[in-house]
Amino acid sequence: MTAEPAPVPSFAALHHRPGEPLLLPNAWDHATAAALAARGFPAIGTTSLAVAAAVGRPDGEGATREHTVRLALTLGSGPYLLSVDAEDGFSDDPDEVAGLARELWAAGAVGVNLEDGLGPADRHAAKIAAVKAAVPDLFVNARTDTHWSGDGDERETLRRLDAYQEAGADGVFVPGVTDPERIAALVRRTAVPLNVLYSPTGPPLGHLAALGVRRVSLGSLLYRRALGAALDAVTDIAAPTPMSARWRAASGRAGRRVARDGVGRRVSGRRPVPGASGRG
DSSP, X not given: OOOOOOOOOOTTGGGOOTTOOEEEOEESSHHHHHHHHHTTXXXXXXXXXXXXXXXXXXXXXXXXXXXXXXXXXXXXXXXSEEEEEOTTOSOXXXXXXXXXXXXXXXXXXXXXXXXXXXXXXXXXXXXXXXHHHHOTTSEEEEEOOTTTTSOOOHHHHXXXXXXXXXXXXSEEEOTTOOOHHHHHHXXXXXXXXXXXXXXXXXXXXXXXXXXXXXXEEOTTHHHHHHXXXXXXXXXHHHSXXXXXHHHHHHHHHHHHHHHHHOTTOOSSSSOOOOOOOOXX
């Protein structure tokens, strides 16, 4: 008798696994989302910085609403749960932000990230409330930028997080906080899952899990790493060094082994680690 496949957890449920935070990698097009899904990630976010960079627009200035919706339409039917980085909702009008939420939900998104940009907390809370009234099942991750672009004042951070939780936020996001003691204090003071931004210089994923963090986003890190790798590759081609020549020779040998052993088989005994770890 064929066993029934295990049910796919809801997006909200992925935030409520003690000791196992949701590691959310961020895609910027169909190819990156498909590659991440193929690595087994059950949920994928978008990154506003990369979406803006791809169309030559500034990030965080409300210039990419149509591009964000278009990307959601492209990714919304994928084999993963999609959360959309929507900057501040691309409007100061809560009703307009609620309209955006309806569009994203219709496109297949199950979550949205809304940042306050250090604007008035009551205005951001009104946006959150409007979105939850319009699309109750959409997971709203309410971001405050007190640590990202502010001075990290603890009382102001908590004041904003309290307001956003009262407005109905399903999760709260404090990018830029990396100190373990401050992260632990935020976990103790929040009633909903805490999301932090992974930093290569901050606590590793296992430490964040032990602190009680429930979601770890990669933001624009994958995009920036991919862009850096492309520049390194073209630089090596244009002006090869002895080291790059040895690397290409080693890569060629590895490629021949993969071709001989079969595509997708691990060449070494090490299991590839998904993700690594930014604005947006």
